[in-house]
Amino acid sequence: MQIFDYIGYFLISVGAIFLFLGGLGVFRMPDFYTRVQAGTKASTLGAMSIILGVGVLQPEWFVKTLVIVIFLAIANPLSSHALARGTHKAHQKPIVKDEKIEDAYEIAEHKAEEKNIK
Amino acid sequence: MKKESSKISKFFYTWIFLFVLWMAFTTSLDIAELIAGVFISFIISLFTYKFFTTTGFSILTPKKIFYFIKYLFVFIIELIKANFDVARIVINPKLPINPGIVEVESKLTSDFAKMILANSITLTPGTLTVDIIDNKLFVHWLYVKGTDTETTYNEIAKTFEDILIKIYE
Amino acid sequence: MQDYLTYSVYGSAILLMLIGLYAALVKKNLIKIVIGLSILDAGIHLLFVAVGYLNNATAPIFSETVLDKNVVMADPVPQALVLTAIVIGFGVTAVALALVVRLYRKHNTTNIDEIKNLKW
Amino acid sequence: MVISNPIYFIALPLLTAFLLPLIGKVYKPLIRLTPGFVFAFMAYISFDLFLNLEQGKAQIIQIAGWAPPLGINLVYDNFSGFITLIITTLAFIVWVYSYKFKKVGFDNSKKFFILMMLLVAGSIGVVLTGDIFNLFVFIEITAISSYGLTAFYKGRDGAEAAFKFLFIGALSSTLLLLGILILYTQTGTLNMAEIAIRLKDVPIATQAIILILFFVGFGIEAEMFPLNGWVPDAYSQAPGPVAASFAGMLAKAGIYGLVRIIYTIFDLNGIFGLLLIMGILTMIIAETAALKQKNIRRMLAYSSMGQMGLIMIAFALNTKAGIYAAIFLMFNHALIKTMLFLSAGFLTYSTKDKKISDLDGFGKIMPFTALIFGLGAFAIVGLPPFSGFWSKLSVLTAVADKTYYVILATILLISVVEIVYYFRIIGRLYFKKAHEEVKIHKPSWNAQVAMSVLAILIIVVGIYPDLITEYISNAADALFDKSAYIKEVLPNVSLN
């Protein structure tokens, strides 16, 4: 069972590094949207990796760790998405480096509003 | 879109799903636990089956299960690949990014499939679903490679959607 | 090591209580006062659980791996009391916030200096 | 034995409160009737139990079948039984008074009675329980139901009063919790009798800290001096019967908890001095503040605080005579203040500000209610032949026995102040001309019955104080004899 141990420890190490990168990403990125990108997702992967690592190390725990991972995989992107949407609706726009890239979502919202007014 | 499955199929699907989840929670084959699980999941599915699933058992054909497993693999590979991508960006002192919100058109019709697609897009770093209006996904992209629908579809959604269509449509 | 932990855990719990008390006593905003009260509650819950901890103890739950009666277990009594206290605190917070909403409807402000029909 | 068990004092009101919303769905008038049946039944049980309780004995009720230091236990002895008797009787009378309460309709009367029911249950729980943390839980129950009841009327400034109450209440209950925690760390138990045994080994400084925390915790409900800012507001903004039950039940439960802790658990000499100072401060400040009040409800509230101060002084004497006097005062204060609040509620029913000056000439307009109010005023300042006289007399003799002459003089002086402000109202009631176009609101028959019962009780006790003095002296014995309490709760533990 040596091999499983190695896999488990490897997963835990990778997870810890990703959690660290998640924190760093949240800290370093320039605006909210990029922070969500870097932060919550890296930390989600990190968390999933650590949890699975523990599951591999302790085979009896595996099923439950899997359940946690699945919940995380459904719930965490949802919350990131909801947060991004809420922030956008609160008129906080993403920064763009390239002026040519237009905010497609804003345009679509404007269209919808115009439709409503008509 | 296909027509919805019958109530009975939906109900039993919910019931069995919840029961399996219960077994995962308890991780025990004790007879009392199993009976409690059957009972509790029965009660919960009584008032939730109407919205828990639209497909019922029709989703459980061998082909679809096979594609689902394939999807999981593709997803995990994408996840790892793109995470290292983000790691590269975060560690790089210059932060090489070119962010923007782009539009992606999806061919999926089922709400649940759209959720899976959007979650997958969100979880693969570099992209974040901001909203869905009808079949248009608005995605925040860390390094925009083009704003026309074809590029965005190919770059962001194609890998996932090819498989999802086979499962849900 | 032990002294160090004693000071840090109890000290921060007491500090947390004092911060909450400070907010509750000094702040003028009703919601801030309620936040202060909930921080005060949090501090006291922390103190309870810290008192219940014993060196090298495990949780007071006899399960698969811990059926052996010689295992050191954390004191279950403060934990049980704190469960009650948390739920009671939640109830009080809910009532307090409902009162805040009522006061706001009537006076159109959440500043206690401006609400003084009854002489604060 | 199964029917008359103290557990019903708590279990029954809780059960009824839980069931009341369902009962309302079956048949709406039952919402008003059921509480009455329950209160009547409780009053019956409490008479039955109290009259059958031998002197110096206590009935220990174990909960969940665990013997006292392990489980929670209720202690029904002469003292707690007497207070329970007062509370249950008053609960029934207040129900009679408020039976037709609320023209606003079914939903509100449901909430009112649920909150009222739980206020009664909580107060009785505070009185009966023998476990320190359980005491905290019941204090929270009484506190939250009082917040709800204080803010019950939407039109008044109830929410403001309730928030003030809640603020002070939440702070002090947190400190009480802290005191319980320190007590637990020092003694390792939560049972009051066992704490009393083990507290001997605890350093005095720690005991003092615990004591101060407890003072703060109970002081709020006992209306003790620095913590009674909520009292005038809550009393004046709450619905009439609620103010009456605050004076009759909440304050009694608070002072009961305080003296139970002081007499049964602690063994410090400094306590009584502290309580004495607090009592004097409370009394002087409250009574002088009462003199200035224009709102009758606020005046009654301050007067209530003053009476609580007097009760504290009597308890602080640490003699049997003092305790006797204090319990007698509690009894009288509960009955008379309830009566005053109930009648004042009708006197000022249709005035907006409840001002004292609005009462001019009401003696002729509402003769019955004004008479009741006058009776109450006479009784509370301690004039013979009402029951208040005897209690005041016993307080004075108890103080004189201790040779605290300065305090004696203070009490007498304060009594004069009391007489001044009460008689001012009586003067307005009977010797002033009525304002023109006063709207009056005749008390309904049930309110009249409630007030008459209280008045009759006061007069009967005033004429034959021997009716209850024996019980009160038993109650005083029960409180004073700490070792008996411990022996009853923990029969297997030898003292010393």
Place this chain on the structure above:
Amino acid sequence: MDLFFIIIISIISLGALFGLIRFIKGPTTSDRVVALDTLSAMLIAVLVLLAFIFDRYIYIDVSLIYAVLGFIGIITIARYLEGGI
């Protein structure tokens, strides 16, 4: 083996510290919520890790519940931001 976990724990703590700094700095509400989200994901992992270190299987329930409930708090705040509640 202890050393391994100490290193892992230190790395995670460092990451959490960055999250805390972001939380304090803000500048907007959303940024703080992102920090909270990241921290709660870290917490879920940490709870499982600690359950392994303490070797108590039943502790995992706490982590499971955190995974389910943590995101509801975030969604609530998001709904507040978009003006939905």
Place this chain on the structure above:
Amino acid sequence: MGIGSIIFLIGALIFILVAAIYAVIQKDLIHAVIATSLISLALSLVFYILQAPDVALTEAAIGIALSTIIFIITIRNTKRYESE
């Protein structure tokens, strides 16, 4: 208690204190509420390390979602900013 747990314990305590001070001084009430949510988060870690999973669970269930939302609903019914 192992050294790893102690690192987390001290770290969480620092988190709690910083978040508490932040909650008190912050003028934007929403931020203050998010800070209380962070307090609950760290507090439940502390409870967990102090071998009280029951309490950690309660703190998680009540502190993280329910307590936060009742505050937020209140704020949206009143004012968001604390005035001077």
Place this chain on the structure above:
Amino acid sequence: MKKLIVITLLLILGFYLMSTFISVPFGAERIAGVKDYYLKQSPETLKVSNVVTAIVVSFRGFDTLGEVTVLFLASTALGSILYRRRTHHSGLNPQREAVVSSTLVRTGAKVLFPMIILLGAYVFVHGHLTPGGGFQGGAIIATGFLLILISYRKFFINHNVLTWVEALAGTTFVLIGIGGFIFANQNNFLENFLPEGTLNNLISGGVVGIIYIAVGFKVGAEITGILDTLLTIKEAGLNPDEN
């Protein structure tokens, strides 16, 4: 100035508290108290593996009754302090209602809701075996309803059902207590009158599990009621005075 006085007072309080708590060092062995009985009695007599649950529900069950009452009281008091809408979404702010949540959140809520309820049920059914119990399970269930309430603003919680669940669960608790009064050996309130079963089994602990289930239902219904009341406060205007 006021701040300075408060800070000084608080520092004095803090100093005294600290000096009190120094006498009980963190983690050191304590004075022998009731906890040793509890740790012994709970697995042996009561057959409940989670000692905290045993204390909360059996040894100090009266506290729990009080605690449930506090929540019930809070939800009643909330109802009397605030007005709730009578009928289906009248008096709600139409602007807020117009901001629908995203399709993703709504789909996610649909899928996750049954799982959250199941998790809550798992937590309170296993209160005597694993961490958690009635309160935690109830809170989880309420959070599940919260998810639905914030994703679907038009979702209408049937208060009749809540009332029934709440009343029946509370009644069950008290009736189990009275059952102990009638059926148990020593005729005590809340005493266990069912067989204890074996340790670490779902069916163990006698009435403990049943009480915790009742508590779970009651807490769930109460907190859901509180949340719904708070979420649907009328936007403006109080009813005129009733004196």
